Amino acid sequence: MLDLLIKNGEYPDFEKNSLKKANIGLEEGKIVYIGEEEKPALKVIDAAGKVVSPGFIDIHMHEENFAGEGKDYVISRMMLRQGVTTCVGGNCGLTNQSLKDFKSVIEELGGAPVNYIMLSGYNSYRTSLGLGHFDPITKEQQDYIRERIKEDLEEGAWGLSFGIEYDPAITFEEIVYACGVSDDENLLAAAHYRADCIGNIDSVKEMVDIQNHISQKFQISHLSSCSAIGQMKPSLDYINEAMEKNPKLNYDTYPYNAFSTHIASTVFDDGCLEVWGKEYNDLLLTDEPYRNVRCTEEIFRECREKYPEMLVVAFVMNEEEIGMAIANKNGMVASDGIINNGNGHPRAAGTFPRVLGKYVREDKLLPLTDALRKMTLEPAKRLGLESRKGVIAVGADADLTIFNPETVIDGATFGDLETPPQGIDYVIVGGKVAVQDNAFVDERLGRFINFKEQ
Numbered sequence: 001m002l003d004l005l006i007k008n009g010e011y012p013d014f015e016k017n018s019l020k021k022a023n024i025g026l027e028e029g030k031i032v033y034i035g036e037e038e039k040p041a042l043k044v045i046d047a048a049g050k051v052v053s054p055g056f057i058d059i060h061m062h063e064e065n066f067a068g069e070g071k072d073y074v075i076s077r078m079m080l081r082q083g084v085t086t087c088v089g090g091n092c093g094l095t096n097q098s099l100k101d102f103k104s105v106i107e108e109l110g111g112a113p114v115n116y117i118m119l120s121g122y123n124s125y126r127t128s129l130g131l132g133h134f135d136p137i138t139k140e141q142q143d144y145i146r147e148r149i150k151e152d153l154e155e156g157a158w159g160l161s162f163g164i165e166y167d168p169a170i171t172f173e174e175i176v177y178a179c180g181v182s183d184d185e186n187l188l189a190a191a192h193y194r195a196d197c198i199g200n201i202d203s204v205k206e207m208v209d210i211q212n213h214i215s216q217k218f219q220i221s222h223l224s225s226c227s228a229i230g231q232m233k234p235s236l237d238y239i240n241e242a243m244e245k246n247p248k249l250n251y252d253t254y255p256y257n258a259f260s261t262h263i264a265s266t267v268f269d270d271g272c273l274e275v276w277g278k279e280y281n282d283l284l285l286t287d288e289p290y291r292n293v294r295c296t297e298e299i300f301r302e303c304r305e306k307y308p309e310m311l312v313v314a315f316v317m318n319e320e321e322i323g324m325a326i327a328n329k330n331g332m333v334a335s336d337g338i339i340n341n342g343n344g345h346p347r348a349a350g351t352f353p354r355v356l357g358k359y360v361r362e363d364k365l366l367p368l369t370d371a372l373r374k375m376t377l378e379p380a381k382r383l384g385l386e387s388r389k390g391v392i393a394v395g396a397d398a399d400l401t402i403f404n405p406e407t408v409i410d411g412a413t414f415g416d417l418e419t420p421p422q423g424i425d426y427v428i429v430g431g432k433v434a435v436q437d438n439a440f441v442d443e444r445l446g447r448f449i450n451f452k453e454q
């Protein structure tokens with residue numbers, strides 16, 4: 001007797017690049033049957049007219065800050081409701097707490113809404129040494145950080161990440177040295193670029209160069225916010241060519257024409273608006289006392305000083321270039337979602353349904369199966385998990401998202417993270433229903449996944 005039978009739905013067959021109709025049977029957290037029979041089951045979901053996708057894998061997001069904001073899940077609930085079943089945190093060089101503490105809170109809370117995979121954040125260790133954004137690092141300090149990263153790898157981290165733009169003193173050599181912590185080619189390294197690509201693609205070139213000097217698979221983080229300011233075409237040409245030579249390289253990108261980060265970040269240092277050709281009014285604040293307020297110079301300066309952690313949304317990217325990065329033959333969809341104090345950019349709550357509703361159905365920039373591949377199989381392959389996740393196959397983990405391709409769309413907007421997406425009917429984690437019609441059924445089906453399980 002199956003635990004759950006999902007009948008009459010269509011699932012993505014990535015080998016044939018098409019949807020295939022089948023009944024799918026789940027038992028003990030695994031997919032155990034794919035075929036035409038209507039096997040007996042304890043529970044049946046009729047998915048006629050729906051797509052039964054592998055659960056989405058968000059390979060670039062920012063995990064909860066349990067240390068600063070309390071032991072509660074905020075962003076991973078938003079993730080789960082949009083169909084994400086596995087998340088990779090610790091990106092952009094930033095970790096909100098030690099990996100040990102993160103794991104123990106998940107344990108204490110009896111699981112997590114999603115499965116969590118973590119990277120070790122280089123910048124967080126750099127900052128912990130008292131180094132400012134522009135302070136060069138000594139050899140001893142680099143060795144100290146490498147030791148800490150090594151400990152994280154022993155704790156089960158899947159690799160390391162950098163936020164070069166956040167600490168511009170970080171050198172190319174420093175990155176390569178840090179990656180020398182391990183020569184395991186199955187590990188990941190990811191970096192938020194050095195500077196926006198304006199007038200040239202030097203930042204993209206630097207990151208491709210990093211890939212050629214390290215063992216890990218390297219990932220260019222949120223390419224849209226780097227290059228969708230006039231340099232997406234040359235950036236993609238360069239990356240596509242580099243990937244042909246070295247397939248360990250890849251990038252992730254999100255479907256919005258605005259980025260978001262902390263207001264005191266070096267990203268907003270003097271001169272940024274001139275470089276982008278934008279005004280203070282193009283910056284939206286996300287928290288009190290200026291929640292949903294557009295900046296003036298005065299408010300901007302006040303917030304940078306008084307509320308350095310406040311997230312600000314910057315409308316500086318070109319929509320056409322956002323679409324190019326998503327539709328490109330390479331690349332993965334990822335949210336870069338970040339929530340501070342319950343507030344932030346809607347990408348944390350709407351990235352995946354937005355790609356399926358806007359870029360696939362409405363704008364017809366790419367076929368549905370290509371989009372699904374970029375949010376399931378591709379990230380699973382990067383993680384070396386493709387036999388277990390990112391595919392509908394007998395023996396694979398039963399992490400599934402059932403959605404209506406005719407109605408799926410994001411609900412969250414700038415200023416409103418609460419409105420749920422539409423068209424996500426079921427999210428299933430480990431064979432059990434976690435979300436049904438936007439309502440949480442079980443928020444503790446996810447767990448921490450250790451690299452050693454790869």
Ligand SMILES: [Zn+2]
Nearest residue numbers: 092192221222
């Ligand atoms: Zn970043």
